[in-house]
Amino acid sequence: MKSIFAEIITIGDEILLGQITDTNSQWMSASLAAIGVRVVHRTAVGDDAQHIVQALRLAEQRADVILITGGLGPTKDDITKKTLAEYFGDTLLLNPQAEADLAALMASRGRTLNELTRLQSMLPSRVIYVKNPVGTAPAMWFAEHGKVFVSMPGVPYEMKQIMNTGVLPKLKETFQLPAIQHKIVRTIAYAESAIAQKIETWEDALPPYLKLAYLPSAGAVKLRLTGTGADAQVLETEMQAQIDALLPLLEQHAYAADDVEIEEAVGRLLKQKGLTLAAAESCTGGQFATMITNVAGSSSYFKGSFVCYVTELKSSVLGIKPEVIQAHGVVSEQVVKEMAENARRLAQTDIGVACTGIAGPATPHDEAPVGTIWIAYADQHRTITKKLQLTAERGLNRHLTAMSMLNLIRLSV
Numbered sequence: 375m376k377s378i379f380a381e382i383i384t385i386g387d388e389i390l391l392g393q394i395t396d397t398n399s400q401w402m403s404a405s406l407a408a409i410g411v412r413v414v415h416r417t418a419v420g421d422d423a424q425h426i427v428q429a430l431r432l433a434e435q436r437a438d439v440i441l442i443t444g445g446l447g448p449t450k451d452d453i454t455k456k457t458l459a460e461y462f463g464d465t466l467l468l469n470p471q472a473e474a475d476l477a478a479l480m481a482s483r484g485r486t487l488n489e490l491t492r493l494q495s496m497l498p499s500r501v502i503y504v505k506n507p508v509g510t511a512p513a514m515w516f517a518e519h520g521k522v523f524v525s526m527p528g529v530p531y532e533m534k535q536i537m538n539t540g541v542l543p544k545l546k547e548t549f550q551l552p553a554i555q556h557k558i559v560r561t562i563a564y565a566e567s568a569i570a571q572k573i574e575t576w577e578d579a580l581p582p583y584l585k586l587a588y589l590p591s592a593g594a595v596k597l598r599l600t601g602t603g604a605d606a607q608v609l610e611t612e613m614q615a616q617i618d619a620l621l622p623l624l625e626q627h628a629y630a631a632d633d634v635e636i637e638e639a640v641g642r643l644l645k646q647k648g649l650t651l652a653a654a655e656s657c658t659g660g661q662f663a664t665m666i667t668n669v670a671g672s673s674s675y676f677k678g679s680f681v682c683y684v685t686e687l688k689s690s691v692l693g694i695k696p697e698v699i700q701a702h703g704v705v706s707e708q709v710v711k712e713m714a715e716n717a718r719r720l721a722q723t724d725i726g727v728a729c730t731g732i733a734g735p736a737t738p739h740d741e742a743p744v745g746t747i748w749i750a751y752a753d754q755h756r757t758i759t760k761k762l763q764l765t766a767e768r769g770l771n772r773h774l775t776a777m778s779m780l781n782l783i784r785l786s787v
Contacts, residue, residue, distance in 0.1 A: 375552045375604050380406050381415040381437035383429050385444035385454055386528055389418045398443050398533055405537055410551035410602070411439060421445060423457045430461055434521045439545065444528035446511040448490050454525055455497070455514070462518045464498040472503050472512045479510065504540040508532055513540060522548065553606035557599040557613050559620060562636055562781050564627035566590045569597070573623050576616075583609075584616065592770055593777045594636065629784055636780045637665045644675040644725075647787060652721030653679035653779070654692055654713040654728040656704075657747060662729070662776040677721045682713075688730075692716045705730050705742040707750075707759045714750035715757055725787065726752040727779050731762070733771040747775050751786045758786055 382399045389396050396418060403413045414437060419425040426445075433440045445454030459466055473495035477487045494510050497503060504513035504524070509532040516523040524541055526533045545551070561569065566588050570577075577586055583603055589596040599616060603609040621628050630639045644651060653662050663679035666672055680691055685704050688694045693716050694709055702708040710730045718726025731747030747762040762778055764771045 375550065377602070378411045378439060378549050378551060379414045379437045380411050380439040380441060381417065381433040382413060383426075383433060383440060383442045384416070384418045384528070385421065385426060385442065386418075387420045389444075390420050398528065398530055401530070401534065402441060402443075402537065405542060406439075406441075406545075407554060409542060409546055410554040411545060411549075421453060423453055423460075426454065426457045427461055430458075430523075434519055434523075438521060438549070440521060440523045441541070442523065442525040443533055446494075446525065446527045448493050448510075458514070458516070458523070458525055459498040462498065462500070462516060464500050466496045467499045469495050469497040469501075469503050469512075472497060472505075475505055475512070476510060504536060504544075506532055506536055507539060508535045515541075515544065552602045552604060553609050555601050555606065555609055555613060557601075557617050558631070558633040559597040559599075559617065559624065559628055560594065560630040560632075560634065560636070560639070561597065561624055561627045562594045562629050562777065564595060564624070566595050569595055569624070569627075573620060576620055576623060580616065581612075584613065592766075593774045596633070626785060629781070635665075635668075636777055636784070638669045640780045640784050641666065641669045641672055641675060643784060643787060645671075649725055649787060650675055650677055650721075650723040651725045651727065651783070652677045652717045652723040654717035654726065655679050655681045656683055656688070656713075656728075656730040657733045658729055658772050658776050658779075659683060661772050662727070662779050665776050665780065677723050680717055680720070688713065692720070703742065705732060705746055705748060707748055707761070710748035710750040711752070711757050711759055714752035718752050724753060725783065726750075727783055728752075729775050729779055731771075731775065733764075733775070734768040745771060747771070747778075749775065749779050749782055751779075751782045753786075758782065 382402055384396050384399055388394050399416045406413055417429050419429045445452045476495055480487045491510055497514060502515035504515050506512050509527055511527040513526040513536045526536050583601060585600045587598045589598060599613060601609045601613045629636055655662050660681045666676050682688045682691050689696050692713055694712050698708060710728050713728035714726040717728055729749045732742055732744050734744040737744050745764040747764060749760050751758045764774055
């Protein structure tokens with residue numbers, strides 16, 4: 375089955391000047407991928423006819439479908455429609471259906487169709503009219519030069535409505551599109567290079583219609599397996615078999631076989647086991663609590679966090695004896711152990727988790743260098759401690775600490 379390639383051209387000086395972010399291309403790419411159309415290029419050009427023509431010429435050399443957004447309003451800088459008509463050797467004519475739809479839209483808003491707005495109904499004569507259900511600028515479908523060109527307004531809400539109601543269904547009618555599916559495996563505390571080495575034999579044996587992508591982020595790597603085929607059910611079965619073979623290779627580093635963050639995976643685990651959790655945070659300053667409460671419904675298992683940033687609060691709130699801090703240092707295994715145990719006791723939860731350390735950029739403690747972090751997990755049977763030696767900047771060190779606390783919970787319950 376032939377692959378269908380697409381290019382997205384975004385038109386507007388405001389994009390190139392950095393005044394607005396091009397969210398359209400991201401959304402369109404995902405929507406096209408979902409129906410089996412592969413986006414191979416994304417281009418941004420200004421409101422300049424010559425540059426638009428250059429982009430069109432390049433796009434039709436490398437794509438079957440060219441989607442264009444922007445420049446379809448009634449003002450003088452909206453030149454896309456005129457440029458497309460000239461590019462295809464066509465002329466603008468009044469489109470009766472576009473005019474009728476536009477008049478109906480204005481009437482629904484309690485307004486009459488003025489002459490400036492009526493100009494939106496002037497379309498290239500050979501165009502296939504695509505209704506804009508929520509705006510005044512219609513979309514245009516061109517079958518020219520053996521390619522499909524679709525021009526849409528740049529307003530994100532309007533573009534999405536047009537794509538969903540007109541463009542995507544028509545693409546599926548026009549092309550024989552393959553089934554395309556994705557499988558996600560989320561890993562933590564495992565470097566991208568180490569993963570690649572570990573699963574090299576498995577990856578090398580993948581059939582050509584299955585592709586693996588490594589998507590690293592701070593402290594984690596997402597693995598995305600993408601499959602393309604004629605039969606969706608056969609593809610699903612084959613991909614699941616590959617994932618089943620992959621997971622044992624990743625051992626304890628794979629925390630989810632779907633696209634969820636570590637805090638959601640931990641939340642699922644706590645709910646499944648009927649366990650409750652409290653935290654005591656120092657160097658993270660509440661970031662652990664922020665992450666875990668990002669998950670809707672986390673109040674069913676997370677009671678709260680004692681954010682004791684200064685030494686005095688570790689004693690007065692958490693009950694860490696000053697002599698323990700004096701003897702071992704505030705950044706120590708003994709202190710973090712008692713922080714986790716006391717958080718559990720004070721909150722009356724099944725689990726307590728804690729951290730203390732030096733996120734940087736400087737250290738107030740002579741006994742510990744920057745990046746020294748202690749984390750701990752405590753339940754009714756045991757307390758587990760772990761020392762981290764982080765080397766990133768302050769903000770990332772705090773984030774990695776919170777992630778490590780979540781991962782320690784996952785591995786310990």
